[in-house]
Amino acid sequence: DIAVYRLLPVPDDGHARFSATERGYRYRIHHRKDPFLRGRSYLFRPALDVAAMTAACAPLLGRHAFTSFCRTGSDAKTMDCDLREARWEALDHGCAFVVKADRFLRNMVRALVGTCLEVGQGQQDTGHLARVLEEQDRSAAGRSVPAEGLFLEHVRYPFIDP
Incomplete structure (x- = not known):
């Protein structure tokens, strides 16, 4: 669901997708059944x-080509993204990415999480994500996790949050 908390005027050429300068996502994982978390x-x-x-x-931070973490057959003009933050938080009975x-x-995000889970389970070492990034091949990364648990938390715009 979406809730509107405020409305602000934007420039005539402002675009919800293409004017954004930063996006933030959170992916939640829980370790035991909880009916209140189902689907979330x-x-x-x-x-x-x-x-x-x-x-x-840590090695993913900065501007890199994230081809290994993109859906195969993407029509994106460039695979470069400037990753500004990537961390895990421990939660009661789970964790969050x-x-x-930019x-x-x-x-x-779902491919990053799936690949991180291989490290978190001890199936891969902490250098695994750096090697996958360097490969530039989607098959080098882990399986994508399901969409449940993925939330867009914020979007930053130059005309709202300079």
Whole structure:
């Protein structure tokens, strides 16, 4: 659901998608069944090393081509994104991935989370995401997680949040 908290005038050439300078997403994971989280968080039972997953994300910060984390066959003109924040938070009975960038590719956040889960379970080391990024091949990354649990938390515009 969407709720409107305020309305602001924007320039005539302002565009909801193309004028944005930053977007922030959160992906929530819970480890045990909870009827109140159904459809709003991904139920993933294995224990996860949140610190290792955050460490694995560090090399992704900055401007890179995120081809490995984009849906195959994307028609994006460029795969470059400026990743400004990528970290994991431990929560009661789960965790959350917090990520901010100037733009995201289709399926990018879900592919990042799926690849991080391999690190969090100890199936891959903390250098795995850096190697996947370098490969520039979607098949090098982990499986994409389901859409449940993914939330757009904020969008920044130059004419609203300079």
